[in-house]
Amino acid sequence: xxxxxxxxxxxxxxxxxxxxxxxxxxxxxxxxxxxxxxxxxxxxxxxxxxxxxxxxxxxxxxxxxxxxxxxxxxxxxxxxxxxxxxxxxxxxxxxxxxxxxxxxxxxxxxxxxxxxxxxxxxxxxxxxxxxxxx
Numbered sequence: 001x002x003x004x005x006x007x008x009x010x011x012x013x014x015x016x017x018x019x020x021x022x023x024x025x026x027x028x029x030x031x032x033x034x035x036x037x038x039x040x041x042x043x044x045x046x047x048x049x050x051x052x053x054x055x056x057x058x059x060x061x062x063x064x065x066x067x068x069x070x071x072x073x074x075x076x077x078x079x080x081x082x083x084x085x086x087x088x089x090x091x092x093x094x095x096x097x098x099x100x101x102x103x104x105x106x107x108x109x110x111x112x113x114x115x116x117x118x119x120x121x122x123x124x125x126x127x128x129x130x131x132x133x134x
Contacts, residue, residue: 003041004054004057007058013058014056015117017120017121018061018122019062019065019108020033020061020062020063021065021066021070022084023069024066024071024073024075025073028125029124029125030070033123034063040059065104065108084122086101087105087108
């Protein structure tokens with residue numbers, strides 16, 4: 001989703017990217033980004049903060065990078081691959097073969113080639129391990 005007063009137009013405004021649900025079993029980021037999108041759209045021209053965001057920022061939201069994992073309630077995608085580990089690593093020469101990457105990873109990499117983001121965040125949830133609380 002792109003939220004802006006001029007979607008699709010490159011402007012001299014910061015472009016922010018937020019990605020949620022990289023791991024299928026971490027749905028909190030997905031829900032937060034959907035709530036953020038709804039809040040910004042519902043409150044544009046009503047709330048000064050929402051109006052400021054729409055008029056002065058290009059906001060890009062991807063609530064779920066891993067819809068298969070979300071549907072399956074598991075960490076990996078449909079191929080049971082941890083998408084967070086499927087990107088190139090600048091320090092370790094692993095995952096260098098683009099042909100071996102997952103479709104989700106390729107799509108994100110293509111997106112990054114198209115848009116120069118000012119800042120970005122990947123929202124991860126915390127898994128609850130009851131045994132660690134003992």
